[in-house]
Amino acid sequence: MAGPSDIAPRAPLTARVNQALRRVPAWTLYIVGAGWGGWLFWLAATGGLGVEPIEALEHRYGELALQLMVAGLAVTPLRQHLGLNLMPFRRAIGVLCIFYVVAHFLVWAVLDVQRVAAIWADIVERPYVTIGMAAFLMLIPLGLTSNDWAVRRLGGLRWRKLHRLVYPAAVLGALHYVWLAKGFQVEPLVYLLAILGLLALRIRRGRARVAG
Amino acid sequence: MARRYTSDLTWDDVTPKALYMNRRQIMSGAGAMLGAGLIGGAAQAQGALEPNSWEEITTYNNYYEFGTRKEDPARNAHTLTTSPWEIVIDGMVDNPGTYSFEEIVAGQTIEERIYRFRCVEAWSMVIPWNGFELADLLERVGVQDGARYVAFETALRPDEMPGVRLPVLDWPYREGLRLDEAMHPLTIMATGIYGETIPNQNGAPIRLVVPWKYGFKSIKSIVRITLTDEQPHATWNATQPDEYGFYSNVNPNVNHPRWSQATERRIGGGLFASRQDTLMFNGYEAEVAALYEGMDLAEFF
Numbered sequence: 001m002a003g004p005s006d007i008a009p010r011a012p013l014t015a016r017v018n019q020a021l022r023r024v025p026a027w028t029l030y031i032v033g034a035g036w037g038g039w040l041f042w043l044a045a046t047g048g049l050g051v052e053p054i055e056a057l058e059h060r061y062g063e064l065a066l067q068l069m070v071a072g073l074a075v076t077p078l079r080q081h082l083g084l085n086l087m088p089f090r091r092a093i094g095v096l097c098i099f100y101v102v103a104h105f106l107v108w109a110v111l112d113v114q115r116v117a118a119i120w121a122d123i124v125e126r127p128y129v130t131i132g133m134a135a136f137l138m139l140i141p142l143g144l145t146s147n148d149w150a151v152r153r154l155g156g157l158r159w160r161k162l163h164r165l166v167y168p169a170a171v172l173g174a175l176h177y178v179w180l181a182k183g184f185q186v187e188p189l190v191y192l193l194a195i196l197g198l199l200a201l202r203i204r205r206g207r208a209r210v211a212g
Numbered sequence: 213m214a215r216r217y218t219s220d221l222t223w224d225d226v227t228p229k230a231l232y233m234n235r236r237q238i239m240s241g242a243g244a245m246l247g248a249g250l251i252g253g254a255a256q257a258q259g260a261l262e263p264n265s266w267e268e269i270t271t272y273n274n275y276y277e278f279g280t281r282k283e284d285p286a287r288n289a290h291t292l293t294t295s296p297w298e299i300v301i302d303g304m305v306d307n308p309g310t311y312s313f314e315e316i317v318a319g320q321t322i323e324e325r326i327y328r329f330r331c332v333e334a335w336s337m338v339i340p341w342n343g344f345e346l347a348d349l350l351e352r353v354g355v356q357d358g359a360r361y362v363a364f365e366t367a368l369r370p371d372e373m374p375g376v377r378l379p380v381l382d383w384p385y386r387e388g389l390r391l392d393e394a395m396h397p398l399t400i401m402a403t404g405i406y407g408e409t410i411p412n413q414n415g416a417p418i419r420l421v422v423p424w425k426y427g428f429k430s431i432k433s434i435v436r437i438t439l440t441d442e443q444p445h446a447t448w449n450a451t452q453p454d455e456y457g458f459y460s461n462v463n464p465n466v467n468h469p470r471w472s473q474a475t476e477r478r479i480g481g482g483l484f485a486s487r488q489d490t491l492m493f494n495g496y497e498a499e500v501a502a503l504y505e506g507m508d509l510a511e512f513f
Contacts, residue, residue, distance in 0.1 A: 045483045050283060051268040052335065053483045114487055118472060126470055180470065182333075183380040183451060185280050 014083040021085065026092045033068075033096035037061065037103055054111045061104035066177065066191045068097035069170050073198040080205065091146050094166070098143040101136055101173075128179035135172035138165045170195045217325075217345075217397035217499065263326055264337040266406055268480050273413045274331065275432060276380050277366065277373040284375070285413035291372045292433065294417040303363070303438035306354025313417050317403060319352075320344035324407075325400055327423035329430075330462045330494045332448075336476045341421055342404030347395040355391070355439055362394040363387075363444030364420060365436035381447050387431040388444030388458070389422065390503075398423055398499055401434075424493040424500045426460045457513035461504070462494035466513045 040060050044053035049060070072093040078084040086093075113119045122129045142163055144150065151159050174192035181188050275285040278292075297313040322342050330336045350362070368384035370376050376383045393399060402421045403410055410416045415432025422429050428448050438444070448456035455469050464474045475487040493500050504512075 047482075051265075051272045052282065052477075052479050054477065054485070055282075055335070057483070111483060112477075118475075121472070128470060181280075183276065183280070184378070185380060186378060187280075 014085075018083075018085045021088070024089075026088050029089055029092035029096065033092070034099060037064070037100065054107065058104060058107045058112055061100050061107060062177065065097050065100035065104055066173060068093055068100060069166075069173060070191065070194045070198065072097055072166070073170060073195060077198060077201045081201075095143060095146050098139050098146075101139055105136055128176055131172045131179070132176035135169040135176060138169040138172075142166060142169075167199055171199070261326070261328070261338050263340045263406075264480050266408075269337060269339055269405060270411045270413060272337075272479055274333075274427065275375075275413055275415070277368075277375045277383070277385065278413065279375045280380060286411075288374055289412035289416075291374075292367070292369070292412045292416065293372060294412060294433075297417045297435075299418070299434055300436045301353050301438075302436070303440050304356040304359035305350075305439050306356060308353075316349065316401075316418065317344070320348055322403065323400075325402075325421070325423075327398075327421060328491075328494050328496075329421075329423065329427055330476060330490065332426035332428055332456065332460065332468065332473075334468075334471060334473060334476050334490075335479055336490075337479045340406050341400060341402040342407060342410075343400040343402035343421065345397055346399045346401050346420065347397065349401060350395065350439075358441050359439040360391050361440050361442065361444050362389050362391060363436075363438040363440055364389075364431045364434050365438075366431055367433045367435045381451060385431060385447050386445050387420070387429055388446050389429070391439075392503055393422065396500060396503065398496060424461055424496040426456075426462060428456070429460050459504075459509075459512050461500075461509065461513075462490060462492070463509055463513065464490040464492060466510050 040049070040057060043049050044057040047053070049056035072090060075086045075090045075093070078086060109119050113122060123133050124130070142165055145154065145159060145162060154162065171192075174188070174195045177188040178192055271286045272282045273285040274282070275289065278285040278288040295313070298310050299313070299316055300310050302308040322344055324340060324342060326338060326340045328336060329339050346362075364387045366385040367373075368376060389399070400421045402415070402419050403417060405411070405414060410419065412433075415430075418434055419432040420430045420434065429446075443458060446456075446458055449458050449460075462473075467473050473490055476490045477485060477487050491497070
């Protein structure tokens with residue numbers, strides 16, 4: 001852990017931001033994050049998301065999951081490269097990401113596809129759904145072990161190994177979005193590039209560590 | 213064509229204007245659920261096929277020239293200059309030339325056609341179009357012997373269409389029909405919706421409507437019509453031939469590779485609406501099935 005004295009002379013701005021962030025308890029993120037999901041649902045139910053609320057809500061939840069995935073993957077590089085410490089919020093970001101993946105899945109299955117046979121057929125026959133489901137399944141154990149008890153139970157090393165599943169899950173999640181778009185669309189590619197970029201930073205760092 | 217098409221839907225099926233214009237206000241109010249229930253009941257009493265509201269038809273659009281999100285066309289299409297408007301009619305016709313919009317519609321009988329509209333993305337609406345039969349226009353310009361297809365082209369105006377700055381599709385948007393499809397009495401050139409001038413986001417000032425085909429065949433804002441003896445270039449078909457066929461007839465038995473076409477979601481049902489079964493040829497089987505007699509519709513999808 002870097003103490004405040006290490007950071008202050010190097011980057012006064014990030015130090016000040018870090019100091020301010022330390023006063024924000026992580027649980028506020030859960031309240032805001034989950035509350036936003038509920039607010040979107042209310043909007044969808046009352047006409048606030050346009051004339052096709054099912055598709056709108058499904059996409060909003062899916063995009064939020066991807067945005068939180070990008071945010072979660074950015075925590076480590078931001079600390080290493082800019083000295084910005086978002087570590088206290090990483091768990092909340094990750095848990096909220098899974099929260100929105102579950103919400104996205106439920107809207108898709110219950111409100112959109114609606115029939116069990118059709119849900120199963122989509123998962124088996126449609127590759128973009130298959131990889132989306134694969135990403136979802138990979139995230140489930142990560143969600144279940146995002147608590148102090150599980151970390152103690154698994155031990156730091158095994159816990160970190162397990163949580164490397166987030167890397168393939170993130171790539172599959174982004175591909176899921178790219179694949180379902182019609183024509184050449186920019187937005188899904190932005191998420192894919194952001195995720196690949198954040199993973200590339202880790203590979204470089206890993207190599208540097210091995211070489212050093 | 214032996215007889216003109218007569219819609220089995222009438223003005224009685226159309227929601228009263230006050231109702232379709234006000235539905236939004238009622239929907240967005242605090243009593244959304246209650247309001248939706250009341251409107252639903254009133255509309256149900258008027259017949260099974262209730263046209264979608266003006267708001268639904270004009271705010272949920274696929275018109276990639278103005279952006280790929282459903283709300284983009286309503287937001288961006290106001291920049292399109294629709295007057296003056298010209299259409300080049302060329303190829304195998306007796307009277308080729310550049311026709312103004314006024315010349316095109318002069319002498320045409322503008323009719324009300326309440327059609328189902330089924331998007332390839334598996335959503336649908338019912339739209340009360342105003343327009344005239346394409347056959348009437350083609351007869352006026354004189355189709356020459358040997359012409360077998362009709363090609364259409366959408367305007368391409370980078371200054372007015374923010375979406376075309378990106379290569380989402382190979383612009384300009386193009387579509388085509390076989391001549392017998394084009395001459396079918398169901399096929400219309402639409403210039404209005406609900407008796408109003410067609411909004412830009414819906415393809416102003418003039419668009420094609422082919423109700424038994426997926427929506428993307430019904431090309432918008434047409435600037436060129438070409439009669440030809442070769443199957444014309446069709447944008448989606450050329451972009452992903454395994455996903456979008458040249459024919460693209462609505463067919464619940466032939467799935468899109470990435471999603472099922474067996475069911476559809478009718479726009480306007482809200483968050484808890486049920487899917488409904490997609491009909492063969494979008495419900496126009498009696499009128500158009502003969503066009504495809506002997507064809508394997510799974511091969512020519």
